[in-house]
Structure formats: C-alpha cells, structure tokens
Amino acid sequence: MRIIAGRFKGKKITAPKKLATPKKITAPKTNEIRPTSDRLRESIFNILSNKFNNDFSHLRVLDLFAGTGALGIEAISRGAQSVVFVDDGIEARSLLRQNIENFAIAGEAKLLKRSAIDLGKNERFAPFNLIFLDPPYGKALGEKAILCASENGWIEKNAIIILEEKAGAALELPSEFTLLEKRKYSNSEIYFLQY
Numbered sequence: 001m002r003i004i005a006g007r008f009k010g011k012k013i014t015a016p017k018k019l020a021t022p023k024k025i026t027a028p029k030t031n032e033i034r035p036t037s038d039r040l041r042e043s044i045f046n047i048l049s050n051k052f053n054n055d056f057s058h059l060r061v062l063d064l065f066a067g068t069g070a071l072g073i074e075a076i077s078r079g080a081q082s083v084v085f086v087d088d089g090i091e092a093r094s095l096l097r098q099n100i101e102n103f104a105i106a107g108e109a110k111l112l113k114r115s116a117i118d119l120g121k122n123e124r125f126a127p128f129n130l131i132f133l134d135p136p137y138g139k140a141l142g143e144k145a146i147l148c149a150s151e152n153g154w155i156e157k158n159a160i161i162i163l164e165e166k167a168g169a170a171l172e173l174p175s176e177f178t179l180l181e182k183r184k185y186s187n188s189e190i191y192f193l194q195y
Helices: 038-051 070-077 090-102 141-151
Strands: 018-020 026-028 060-064 082-086 109-112 128-133 155-166 178-185 188-194
Touching: 038 070, 038 155, 038 178, 038 188, 060 070, 060 141, 070 082, 070 109, 070 128, 090 109, 128 141, 141 155
Parallel strands: 060 082, 060 128, 082 109, 128 155
Antiparallel strands: 018 026, 155 188, 178 188
16 A cells, blocks of 8 residues: 555555465454555545645545544645544554654644544544545444534534445435535445535
C-alpha cells in the first residue's frame, strides 16, 4: 500500500502483517483491519479532487475506524490542514502511531483511542468538514458513527462524508444526510454524503 498523490506520493503505508497459514497462504494478522486498497483510494480521491477543484487546504479530516490511517494520510498528502484518527483497536493504534511517525505528520495528526460509535462531545476540535468511515462490514456501524458524530458536534454543516460498506448492504442514513453519489467497487460500495 502506497500513497497515491501529493507530497508523500509513492511512500509506503505500514499495514497489518501477514501470517503464514498451514497451506502457505498469507492471511491478515487479524480481520479487524481491512485497509482501503490503493485503487479504491485513488477512485475516492479522484472524485474528491473534482469536488474540491484539487484544493484540499481548507479540509479538517476526521478518519473514523481509521485502521492504518491510509485515507487520512492521503488527505494530508494532498494538502489537508489536519487529520484526527479514531480507532479503539490495539493493532490499529499501533499501526497509526507508526504511520504518523514514518510520515512525520505529528503536527498535523492526532490519534484518539475511542470507539467511533461512542465519540462523546467534541470539545477539543473545530468541527470537521471531511469525514471518512470504513467500519467492519455489515454491522450498521457506519450509520451509528455518523449519527453519534453529528449529535456531538464533530461534523460541520455541509461536510462531505465518505462511507465504505459491503456491496448490497442496506443503509439507513439519518435524515440530516443527503446521498450525493454511490459507487460500487468489487465487493464494496462507497457512499458520498453531505451533512
């Protein structure tokens, strides 16, 4: 996995280690982290680049269910002001710390150890205007996280939200969110929403 564009173009992202299975097939260390592929990330950012006229400088990014942080780091690479990564998984936080250090973005990035579906009141940050959610598939966690974030002051009015979910999953979005676009990629669907 590598950054697609911007100041870190081509730089490798630290991802979950692979373990050998008895059949000598590699498998993720756990199934908790499912990094967004380079190709899918490129597609998402092509759409966002068109929407923002290639100017990410005004964006404050919230990366929920952050995993490796690939989406948030890609946004920083393209010029976003800052990113806050949220993940409560031990392996994810370890990978996030490594990536923040490897990319030397400590001044632009913060890591919060908390559940994306139980964020609590936002008392430390300006509301975010670009939000990424890549929750475990098929558990309606994306919808819960969006609702929690909006009710607790994490999302700015007119913010863009990108939600990745399993293809064919039935989403029940809060009425405050408008579906701008939906794209299917292999076994995933990407929802572009506006608050």
